Amino acid sequence: MALELHALAQAVDDLSTNAAQRLADLDRRLPAIRALLKTIGVAGEELRANIQAALRARWAGAIPTAEAVDAAYPLPPFPARVNILAADGSQIYPDRHGVALYYLINIGSIVFGHGSGEAPRTRSKPEVFFQDADLYEEDGGQIPVQQIDMKRDQRELAELAQLAEADRSVPTVALLDNGLLLYYSLQAPSREQIAEALGPYLKSLDRLKACGAAVAGVVARPRSAGVARLLHLSTLERDEIDRHAELFQSSAAFRQVTDFQLFDFLRPGERSAIFESGSPANLDHYQKAGHSIHFFYLNAGRLGKDSLLRIEVPEWVARDIAKLNLVHAAIVEQCRITDGFPYVLMRAHELAVVTVAERREFEQMVTGALVRRGLTPSVSQKAQGKAWTATGKRWYP
Amino acid sequence: MTELTLGRLLRSSTTGYVFGCKIPEADAPCFGDFVKAPAQRGQTEVIGLVYDLAISDDGFVRPMATADLPEEVILDQRNNRNVPIEVSVLAVGYKNGAGFIHGLPPQPPLTLDTIRTCTDDEVRAFTERSDYLRLIAESAEAPAEELLAVAVQRAAAVRPPAERERYLRKAGRELAKLLSRDLPRLERVLSRIQPNR
Incomplete structure (x- = not known):
């Protein structure tokens, strides 16, 4: 396994703390913001004029x-x-x-x-x-x-x-x-x-x-x-x-x-x-x-x-x-x-959706067609290396 | 029965094979059907008996199982989605240039080989002798008693009416030899194939 999960334990803990804080912060602000929806109701002339002014400044609301x-x-x-x-x-x-x-x-x-x-x-x-x-x-x-x-x-x-x-x-x-x-x-x-x-x-x-x-x-x-x-x-x-x-x-x-x-x-x-x-x-x-x-x-x-x-x-x-x-x-x-x-x-x-297996089959079709044309297709050494290592490391204790 | 293409092979061994099938229910294979698959580059055909039909679920279908579904969804899931019925087959013999042989095939069929039903003539010819019953009786995977009874009934059904009783009595005698050490089991199978049942 390439990903050292134990090295990320503290970061994952911090992530969850951060998410909880962000949610609590939002929960504090949201009631007032939701109330604004009710204060607008059907948009009046003044708000519409303000919107037109904002649109001229390329506002995207x-x-x-x-x-x-x-x-x-x-x-x-x-x-x-x-x-x-x-x-x-x-x-x-x-x-x-x-x-x-x-x-x-x-x-x-x-x-x-x-x-x-x-x-x-x-x-x-x-x-x-x-x-x-x-x-x-x-x-x-x-x-x-x-x-x-x-x-x-x-x-x-x-x-x-x-x-x-x-x-x-x-x-x-x-x-x-x-x-x-x-x-x-x-x-x-x-x-x-x-x-x-x-x-x-x-x-x-x-x-x-x-x-x-x-x-x-x-x-x-x-x-x-x-x-x-x-x-x-x-x-x-x-x-x-x-x-x-x-x-x-x-x-x-x-x-x-x-x-x-x-x-x-x-x-x-x-x-x-x-x-x-x-x-x-x-x-x-x-x-x-x-x-x-x-x-x-x-x-x-x-x-x-x-x-x-x-x-x-x-x-x-x-x-x-x-x-x-x-x-x-x-x-x-x-x-x-x-x-x-x-x-x-x-x-x-x-x-x-093109699945990984279908993509592999299509690539084999392309390879076969190229070979029949007398070409010698190959993937780069980098791609070959990725294919070799994608299944994960083996550990020998 | 005329020859019908059922599906393609998913996995196999010399003792049997599993194929995927998505044909409509009316044409889907049934328990005890005789089917065949090519092997050894077409030199042999492995004859088998259907002993299990399994329909798998997937993550998409599972949440819909308890929903009140429109008919169109059910038809879409059954007819359009590539979710096969998995059919398990017990190998009971093979056909080569010399004719039908009751025994395990030299090699199993290969992935994606086409599986077809045996014709009535093929079933009649294959079941002229009853040695194939031994492979069913000794099978660890298949429900042997049920499969023995259904296979014998199928073999009788492809013969002219006048010959059926004679065939069933002959098969009964073979089964008596095979199962003579397990009389309760023999009784259960024979009760299923009695000529006048």
């Missing part, structure tokens, strides 16, 4: 809609017949120490015909990328893994659009195991790269909208703090907002507060109010394309076991009460099967 921010909406009825789609992706990143340079993306998807009495339709679509244009950027460097993640995310949404277009005969909910704000769009170095990445993604949202499906991204254990930022903003004076410094320095009262902790009042089946994401990426790109990302929190658990999820939807779902209720009810119904997270998303992940 939650923008209230017409719903009271502390509202809780009960579980709507679930139609007898609904198609629930889900897609998820996984990948093998390029490995310069491997037998060949390539990467692989595998998309798993499921069409769950709720009320159909039929077995769901499932599929896995693997793609391997090995051309220079796939692997290298214009400056000759290998593409960063974030771009591979972005391509995977694009394909997940395109898969949902394709499945939704194939059957428009019944109401359809399409679910992704992530937020709808493409992660790459939050971190790409330039607006041009963001726009290039978002083009196909926004087109898939167009297709989903056109065929009448309701799309939603599901985030378990969310770490977002958009509503917490809104509450912080509500405590600031206008001149403090205009000075920006206060706006971006979370005060001690709001430190480490996430939205997750604010909505623990939701009972099983209830959703929170809807908010619009104030993220600059959302306002610059998604909103301009008619897909501004909105979100709400949903307790998809049961009595005795809460399960708070963050649900992201585009504006055309958020503003269409029938679609919104369909998303709300479908997610709760799906979570009922698997005790807190949608069944279809668990299955889509299962269909997408």
